Amino acid sequence: MKDVILRNAEQLGAAIRLKRKERNLTQNELAKLLGAERKWVLNLESGNSKAEIGLILRAVEVLGLRALLVDKGHVGRRPNDMKAPLDLVFQRLQRAPCK
Numbered sequence: 515m516k517d518v519i520l521r522n523a524e525q526l527g528a529a530i531r532l533k534r535k536e537r538n539l540t541q542n543e544l545a546k547l548l549g550a551e552r553k554w555v556l557n558l559e560s561g562n563s564k565a566e567i568g569l570i571l572r573a574v575e576v577l578g579l580r581a582l583l584v585d586k587g588h589v590g591r592r593p594n595d596m597k598a599p600l601d602l603v604f605q606r607l608q609r610a611p612c613k
Contacts, residue, residue: 515579524561526570531559533577547576 515533520526534544534555541555548555550569558565558573574581 522561523563523565527559527561529579530573530577533579534559537577544573544576548572 515529515536518525518529520529534541539547541552541559545552545555548569554565554569555573558570571581
């Protein structure tokens with residue numbers, strides 16, 4: 515699967531579906547790996563914009579994908595060149611003092 519910039523829930527769902535199929539997993543198998551129901555996977559792959567973010571991130575991890583957050587000013591750059599991997603963002607947030 516090539517690197518893509520996702521702009522909406524439908525594109526995320528399509529990317530999850532593609533990667534699941536590349537890994538030869540059924541929706542039921544992915545659901546079991548996530549501790550979710552098949553219906554949740556079906557909704558995610560259909561572009562449900564109300565899917566729980568924690569499970570979405572778990573699905574990304576289980577499927578061996580990487581999510582990046584990027585400043586809009588860098589959208590023209592290739593995803594591999596982007597400086598803010600999601601895991602680094604979370605690490606910084608965990609270290610930041612609460613105000």
